[in-house]
Amino acid sequence: MSALLEVNDLRVTYPGRGLRARPVEVLHGVSLTVGVGETLGLVGESGSGKSTIGRSVLGLAAANAGTIRFGGSDITHVKGKRRRQLAREIQVVFQDPYSSLNPSLTIGEILSEPLVVQGIAPAIARSRIAELLDQVGLPGNSAARLPREFSGGQRQRIAIARALAPEPKLIVCDEPVSALDLSTQARVLELLDGIQRRTGVSYLFISHDLAVIRHISHRVTVLYRGDIVETGPARVVTSTPDHPYTQRLLLAAPVADPVRQRIRRAERRRLAEQTGPAPGRSAAE
Template sequence: MTVPLLEVEDLRLTYRSRGRSLRARPVEVLHEVSLTVAEGETLGLVGESGSGKTTIGRAVLGLARPSAGSITWDGQDITHAGRRERRALARDIQVVFQDPYSSLNPALTIGDTLAEPLTVQGVGAREARRKVGALLDRVGLPADASQRLPREFSGGQRQRVAIARALAPEPRLIVCDEPVSALDLSTQARVLDLFIDIQRRTGVAYLFISHDLAVVRHISHRVAVLHRGEVVETGPAPAVTSAPRHPYTRRLVLASPVADPVEQEKRRAARGRLTVSVETSPTPDSTGATAVQKTDFHRGTR
């Protein structure tokens, strides 16, 4: 069996309580989470706000420290990697954040922003300028964008800049943390298509985090559904998003709005009748979807 590019196994993560009392107990936000991402694959991680999906991304990036479990990168345990190891990993693992404006330095031109990760790797000034031009072209921005500041761009254009910055070191995996949730619907569609096109051209893998099941269905090969810090269902994207087995996943599907008011009322009523349970079934159905935490390496179709 092929070794996955990224493997998270039985991950637990605990935060200290924000209360002032010294007796306040720590809060466990992730409970034995297991998932994998294969080379060139998109795993969609979906769940409501507070489900722990962003915390998983932070743990993969080394921004949150697990209390138990392991994170393996290309066969190497990076669960407790130090600063030097993380700097080396930054070439292979990049991130695109939710807010494209706050993730860009407002005082730097776009050219300087994109050249920064290249110069850190020792790329010369002339070669860096050439690569910046190629990156702008790859994400559909004009060459003169390199001389402009982030405030001169729309939200969708700023997110394209953020994507270009993530692509600069030629990573093998990009953690995408709600990268289109701050954009309007038409811009969302264009940015999602850009992600797909980049993956086809470069073979980069995505851990795509979102609360929107429709977005995850559009871009993902496989989907993992997170509820209260646990993976309750995982499988090929068409199976999980069209014929979900777990009550929580069915609630997510029914939460997506439709244009027909009568149908929308039916969906709202059906969603209200569902009782959410995190009990899982170990037996996958014929579609390949399963409601267990352990996942396989089979890819769905986008």
């Protein structure tokens, strides 16, 4: 499988909090690849740096060192016209499906924005919007309605349709189902999987939930405190992980049996003593 996205030795530093605080390096030389038509699941707890990788790929977080290559070209520091051109090929779906949609625009206007930027004629744009709505399982009359008229799951489908509008090669999915209930999560994940099968789009899928990552990913990369600690096929990493931190993530999923849950909690505490707490958390959590 040929590589579409290549991240090599990426380092990102954020300013420290406070007037005299020192800058904080949140990524310590991270390397990963996403193949054509592949989903790479990027998993870790809050503060691990996983969303920073997605932001760097999108040009929203500047790299202090390392390179990001897309389709063979170095895009690490591109700006202006070239970055706008990249927006056609690299799209994003954010966590909150409502705040990412302009509440004053109709769904048709929201979906037409990336098409207008490409200079597509209005008649062709209308046809494309109808096609996008059908692709994400929404009725054709959705184009005339406002975001507030839709449920959370439907709004996320609209956000996915918007990301698909310019026919990108890569979509960065940053916690796209974490704000949804379990049944809606499953439907959105199935939708993303079906779209990938039809179009060949690649996903960099970011989540804190190992169960979600298992469902959607071909390969999985585990991030802990700005470093990659494990990577491999999804079925292996999400069922028999090698690294204690990944084992902790696996044990974090609750089970219905209280006895098993108590054993899992004790094992998770033991592993926390080996790896140390995640950023902002105590080892006892």
